[in-house]
Amino acid sequence: MRALLWFKHDLRLDDHPAVQAGLSAARLLPVFVLDPAQLQEGEFGSRRLGVHRARFLLESLAALDGALRQRNSHLLVLQGKAEQVIPQLVAQFELQQVLTLEEIAPDERAQLARVQSNLGDVPLQQAAGNGLLRAEELPCPSQQLPQVYSQFRSLIEERVHVFQPTPPPQRLPPLPEGAQQLLQALPTLSQLGLGEPLSVATSRFPFSGGEAAAQARLRDYLWDGQGVRQHKDRRNGLIGSEYSSKFSPWLANGSLSARRAVAELRRHEAQHGRNDSTYRLWLELLWREFFRWTLRRHGSALFKAGGLKATARAPQQLDQRFDNWCQGRTGMPLVDATMRELAATGFISNRGRQVAANYLVNDLQQDWRFGAAWFEEHLIDYDPASNWGNWAYLAGVSSDPQRNRAFNALRQAHAYDPDATYVSLWLPELRGVPQHLRHTPFLLSHLQLDALNYPRLEQIPETWRPYLPNAA
Numbered sequence: 001m002r003a004l005l006w007f008k009h010d011l012r013l014d015d016h017p018a019v020q021a022g023l024s025a026a027r028l029l030p031v032f033v034l035d036p037a038q039l040q041e042g043e044f045g046s047r048r049l050g051v052h053r054a055r056f057l058l059e060s061l062a063a064l065d066g067a068l069r070q071r072n073s074h075l076l077v078l079q080g081k082a083e084q085v086i087p088q089l090v091a092q093f094e095l096q097q098v099l100t101l102e103e104i105a106p107d108e109r110a111q112l113a114r115v116q117s118n119l120g121d122v123p124l125q126q127a128a129g130n131g132l133l134r135a136e137e138l139p140c141p142s143q144q145l146p147q148v149y150s151q152f153r154s155l156i157e158e159r160v161h162v163f164q165p166t167p168p169p170q171r172l173p174p175l176p177e178g179a180q181q182l183l184q185a186l187p188t189l190s191q192l193g194l195g196e197p198l199s200v201a202t203s204r205f206p207f208s209g210g211e212a213a214a215q216a217r218l219r220d221y222l223w224d225g226q227g228v229r230q231h232k233d234r235r236n237g238l239i240g241s242e243y244s245s246k247f248s249p250w251l252a253n254g255s256l257s258a259r260r261a262v263a264e265l266r267r268h269e270a271q272h273g274r275n276d277s278t279y280r281l282w283l284e285l286l287w288r289e290f291f292r293w294t295l296r297r298h299g300s301a302l303f304k305a306g307g308l309k310a311t312a313r314a315p316q317q318l319d320q321r322f323d324n325w326c327q328g329r330t331g332m333p334l335v336d337a338t339m340r341e342l343a344a345t346g347f348i349s350n351r352g353r354q355v356a357a358n359y360l361v362n363d364l365q366q367d368w369r370f371g372a373a374w375f376e377e378h379l380i381d382y383d384p385a386s387n388w389g390n391w392a393y394l395a396g397v398s399s400d401p402q403r404n405r406a407f408n409a410l411r412q413a414h415a416y417d418p419d420a421t422y423v424s425l426w427l428p429e430l431r432g433v434p435q436h437l438r439h440t441p442f443l444l445s446h447l448q449l450d451a452l453n454y455p456r457l458e459q460i461p462e463t464w465r466p467y468l469p470n471a472a
């Protein structure tokens with residue numbers, strides 16, 4: 001058998017069913033297709049792929065190519081539309097099968113269908129591989145899974161799941177004759193029209209793309225540094241590399257298998273004992289799983305203004321306040337610091353995401369989908385199910401029955417950034433303001449704010465009154 005191995009959001013050799021399926025091929029052509037359309041503005045005015053994730057992606061592809069080279073193979077990276085590129089390669093090298101992992105998001109599924117249609121009689125074999133649970137491992141048909149996280153979790157936890165990921169192969173079949181000639185250097189960010197990412201001295205975790213970096217972080221968080229044992233207490237942190245696992249960018253592009261992560265977590269628990277923190281990490285990974293099954297079930301409905309609730313009335317306006325939010329210039333320091341960190345580094349904490357998203361939807365009353373699309377462009381760990389699922393949840397249009405999830409942003413600021421260290425890090429213009437006023441610069445006079453070149457809040461919400469400094 002001569003096969004094409006099509007990598008998409010699964011940039012690894014470990015625990016990869018399509019890689020395993022390709023091992024018996026006489027010739028195997030590993031391919032990744034980069035679609036330049038991802039770099040153009042979409043429906044909501046943002047790109048689907050921004051500079052930070054593109055950097056991470058290019059590093060991940062280089063690492064995958066390196067790993068393949070060590071095993072007698074190569075990665076062919078081509079730009080174009082998969083529905084044209086894949087069938088063309090199949091015809092050119094007389095391949096008999098295309099192996100890949102299945103997709104769960106509607107656009108990606110539609111693309112798989114187009115590829116299959118253009119392949120004609122050549123089968124496109126899709127294996128499950130980026131989630132934790134396969135459909136046959138669920139306790140009920142997927143359409144009957146509970147639509148509320150707590151119930152989903154309880155149901156999944158009724159059974160003990162043992163994950164036994166397959167290790168990476170030692171060697172892969174050779175490329176088809178002549179395929180070497182198509183190999184070319186990866187494009188640079190500039191060639192993709194993205195410029196270069198800003199170099200940020202205060203950047204938190206030094207994320208680098210690729211499977212080896214993912215495995216190193218897994219090792220460090222679970223074994224060497226054992227950060228996992230404090231996960232519960234630290235998970236609301238805003239600064240630094242150790243407040244959470246930082247697995248998400250590798251999980252999102254598939255450099256890390258979720259099943260491998262959980263298998264290692266179980267191994268850690270077997271050796272060092274289970275505690276609230278190790279359990280908490282499992283619960284976080286179950287959130288990811290929950291949103292994956294939600295996306296599978298509801299498909300494109302998740303991307304609609306009303307989300308999964310046909311009758312819900314999510315705000316649908318869009319005005320200057322949205323641009324201010326994107327630029328980190330709303331006048332609410334915690335939100336602004338979060339948005340500036342996102343633009344500068346491509347990563348923000350879960351707490352930061354919640355506060356910023358909530359503020360856009362509930363305080364600024366803007367259309368949540370534009371916020372989700374902005375995150376899509378900027379997050380290095382962007383994942384359709386987790387991003388749009390979390391946004392819909394916060395906008396009150398998910399399958400969760402609770403409608404109003406409004407946060408008090410000022411209360412959050414005092415609770416999670418009590419010394420204003422985080423806002424001082426990302427908002428240099430506030431460093432000269434007395435510390436007790438750094439979360440409330442809107443209490444300063446017009447003259448003072450103008451001198452700082454920091455925006456003024458339109459209005460101080462009534463609910464913030466109890467959290468204003470006494471001096472005000």
Ligand SMILES: Cc1cc2nc3c(=O)[nH]c(=O)nc-3n(C[C@H](O)[C@H](O)[C@H](O)COP(=O)(O)OP(=O)(O)OC[C@H]3O[C@@H](n4cnc5c(N)ncnc54)[C@H](O)[C@@H]3O)c2cc1C
Nearest residue numbers: 244245246247248284285288350353357382383386387390
């Ligand atoms: C508005 C909003 C948008 C988000 N967009 C994304 C996204 O595009 N991609 C993404 O991976 N996560 C997203 N999240 C979820 C969460 O913020 C990140 O997964 C987490 O901050 C990543 O850091 P970590 O790997 O250190 O997480 P940890 O706290 O160490 O958790 C471990 C893993 O569990 C999963 N996880 C944890 N929390 C969640 C959650 N709430 N939803 C889904 N999975 C979770 C992730 O895979 C994460 O890597 C979003 C959250 C919000 C509120």
